[in-house]
Amino acid sequence: MVCARGIRVVRQELEGLGLQVLDVRLGAATVAGEPEDLDWPRLRATLEAARFALLETFHQTLVERVSVAVNRLLREPGESLRHRAFGAAVARELDLTYGQLSAAFARLVGDKTLAAYILSQRLAYAQELLLSSSLSVGLIARHLGYTSLAHFSGQFRRLARCSPSAYRRLLRAERAPVVGEEAPNHAREED
Template sequence: MLPNSSVTPNAAGCVLYIKHMVCARGVRMVRRELEGLGLRVLDVRLGAATVVGPADILDWARIREALATAGFALLESPAQQLVARVKQAVDELLHRPDTLRHRDFIPTLAKELGVSSRQLHACFAQVPGHESLLGYITRRRLHYAQQLLATSRLDIGRIARQLGYGSLAHFSGQFRRFAQCSPSVYRQQLEAGILLTKDIVAHLNN
């Protein structure tokens, strides 16, 4: 666990480390803000609050926004800050018109962010409850594949190439494990109305 991280998992729940809590009034305000988000608060003390739930299912954007509105802030480690930058850059790279092959994606990502590939892998490993960098990139790539299947008429081979897959078989195999059906069946279900396109797109954009 890194020093000054905004979250520490423990047996009871998740500990959030919070700046600008300097008195009993601040403790009460933080408890009220967290409970207002529907969180079950186990404890609040100066500089920290413990809530029920693993780190990977908490809505960090809402927590951060609620605390900021009340005049507080989550303490964030350098690793967490880099992870946030990585996530934004991954989506930007996936949506670029120039195709990036699998083997080129992480080196390009590292170059764009001005860090080494080793640092990228390490920052994901240091954030509690987070998946690996490669796992995250694969998941976002397949999310984007779902979006393209739902909103475009591109053939499946073109989608595979656009997402950087070297072969249709590789893409189809990963997609099947991810979505529990092949890309062609997924699109057929969309066209048959079994899946709702607008709901899928809204989900994928979150």
């Protein structure tokens, strides 16, 4: 009796999310559509609220695991992986070879390679550092594992369409109070 009730509840929860449910069995549900089109965090939260667990496969969690590994490696104090070694370090974090991780990532994401994803995350972190720290552009490049400031600047320029220094100046100018604006005149008019 519990199994039939559980199956019914899971079906209702999935349909409540707007999914077309094709089949529900003990431990499995089949819905119409592609896995990458599903809102996995919302699906997980809905099932957990109904006291069910979403059993996930390696491939379903791969992109999230790569993101966590990249962010941990970028932000770890004292960690400064050479630019070319970064992908291999991410793969080691996930107990895979770089080739295995790259192939699995390509199958899941399709429109972006693992190397391109890692590069975009590293440059996004560079943008954070340019905004939030007083580190020089050279130190930021070194912190991100670049041995060449020119290489870092070139990659940054392709992403942000300006140099790292110009990016920092633009952001700081946007955040700075406007200087030279006159305060309203509160003088009384004479009678």
